[in-house]
Amino acid sequence: xxxxxxxxxxxxxxxxxxxxxxxxxxxxxxxxxxxxxxxxxxxxxxxxxxxxxxxxxxxxxxxxxxxxxxxxxxxxxxxxxxxxxxxxxxxxxxxxxxxxxxxxxxxxxxxxxxxxxxxxxxxxxxxxxxxxxxxxxxxxxxxxxxxxxxxxxxxxxxxxxxxxxxxxxxxxxxxxxxxxxxxxxxxxxxxxxxxxxxxxxxxxxxxxxxxxxxxxxxxxxxxxxxxxxxxxxxxxxxxxxxxxxxxxxxxxxxxxxxxxxxxxxxxxxxxxxxxxxxxxxxxxxxxxxxxxxxxxxxxxxxxxxxxxxxxxxxxxxxxxxxxxxxxxxxxxxx
Numbered sequence: 396x397x398x399x400x401x402x403x404x405x406x407x408x409x410x411x412x413x414x415x416x417x418x419x420x421x422x423x424x425x426x427x428x429x430x431x432x433x434x435x436x437x438x439x440x441x442x443x444x445x446x447x448x449x450x451x452x453x454x455x456x457x458x459x460x461x462x463x464x465x466x467x468x469x470x471x472x473x474x475x476x477x478x479x480x481x482x483x484x485x486x487x488x489x490x491x492x493x494x495x496x497x498x499x500x501x502x503x504x505x506x507x508x509x510x511x512x513x514x515x516x517x518x519x520x521x522x523x524x525x526x527x528x529x530x531x532x533x534x535x536x537x538x539x540x541x542x543x544x545x546x547x548x549x550x551x552x553x554x555x556x557x558x559x560x561x562x563x564x565x566x567x568x569x570x571x572x573x574x575x576x577x578x579x580x581x582x583x584x585x586x587x588x589x590x591x592x593x594x595x596x597x598x599x600x601x602x603x604x605x606x607x608x609x610x611x612x613x614x615x616x617x618x619x620x621x622x623x624x625x626x627x628x629x630x631x632x633x634x635x636x637x638x639x640x641x642x643x644x645x646x647x648x649x650x651x652x653x654x655x656x657x658x659x660x661x662x663x664x665x666x667x668x669x670x671x672x673x674x675x676x677x678x679x680x681x682x683x684x685x686x687x688x689x690x691x692x693x694x695x696x697x698x699x700x701x702x703x704x705x706x707x708x709x710x711x712x713x714x715x716x717x718x719x720x721x722x723x724x725x726x727x728x729x
Contacts, residue, residue: 396526400541403508403524404441407480410506412445416478419451420486421493423469425595427451427485428458429560430534432467434484434510436553437541448478452493456600461559464594465552475499480506485534487511487527488518490691490702512537513678513693529678529695532572535560540574543581554586559594570697603632610636610650611643615717619729622646622669626721628653628713634700637664649724651717659709661701661720663694670696673728680727 407415417434419427428449435447449469454462462469473495481501487509489496501507509525512534519525531537535557542549542557549557561579565571606629614627625645629636633652640648646669652660663677670676681699685692690703703709710716 396528396537397541397544399524399526400437404438406506406523407438407442407445410479412442412480412506414446414478415448415480415482416473417447417449417482417484418473418486418492418495419449419469419484420491421452421495423451423454423458424485425457425461425563426533426535426560428454428461428467428469429556429563430510430538431482431484432465433535433538433542433549433553433557433560434482436549437538437547440547450495452495457563457595457597460597461556461594465556471495473499475501475505478505481508483507483509483511483522485511485513487513487525487693488691490704510534510537513695530572532570532575533561533564535564536572536575536578539578539582543578549582549585551586554582554584555588555591556586558582558586558588558591562591563595603635606630606632607636607639610639614640614645616645617721619725622672624721624725625649626651626717628717630654633660633662634664634698637662638698640664641666647724647728649717649721651713651720653706653713653716657705659690659701659703659706659716661692661703663699663701663724665697667697675728680724683727684723 507522509522610627617624625640626649628651633650637648637650647665677699678694681692692701
């Protein structure tokens, strides 16, 4: 990992890159913002005075609070020609950038780098250097690990942000990894752990609470041997609804979100015991299905998502759609 990052720095120096864009997935979360700010600090450590801008087509409510608290600027009007190097941070394919790259072309004379913890995507092959490691809980943990192993000190705000990013994606350390605790210990030497906790403690919005309740009401349960499968649909907050369904007893939760723009989002969650029992990786399943359905997908062993630009051959009726999606996913599991 350190060798790959040094290769990135070498390429930036060789090309004399002075202006860089860090691109984040749509509805950017705490991990995306924190890892991007950590990456910005890392680059400026090795190449001072480099101009670095963050871009995302949208932010979630928690991220908006982070940006306000730490005075972070995130832009949504990317002009590709103004930059010579691009980092995809906490994301590894173009479609997950949403409207940010709509009708934009990325010439091959520009440098592309990917730093991510989600499952591999075919777009990753186009990058000049990729740092993709699913064994890490978050992109923030990857960036923090580079700081840690490079023995580089951090400004308080950056360390605090990285702590928040790690805690957010690990669900307050419910999801662990080989290096998460040593990296967190390193960050607490520079950052404010209590502040990191406080910026994550914002009340759940009314919209999200309504979505969770509707998702529970609409859930259809399917029992296969000792496994309990739940599928539901909502218009938004599908990942939060899927997480709620597993927290109340579902071994596997599938939540469909059909948008007015005709695109489709599918969120998948399962318990670790379910993944081990069936020897599955939801990230791989999401990626395989996205290829066959003409969209993008990926994630982790127990959490993944699929984004489709249109329904394609899938039925428009929501009940038939859920039935078809359920069948496609169960065929990959059993």
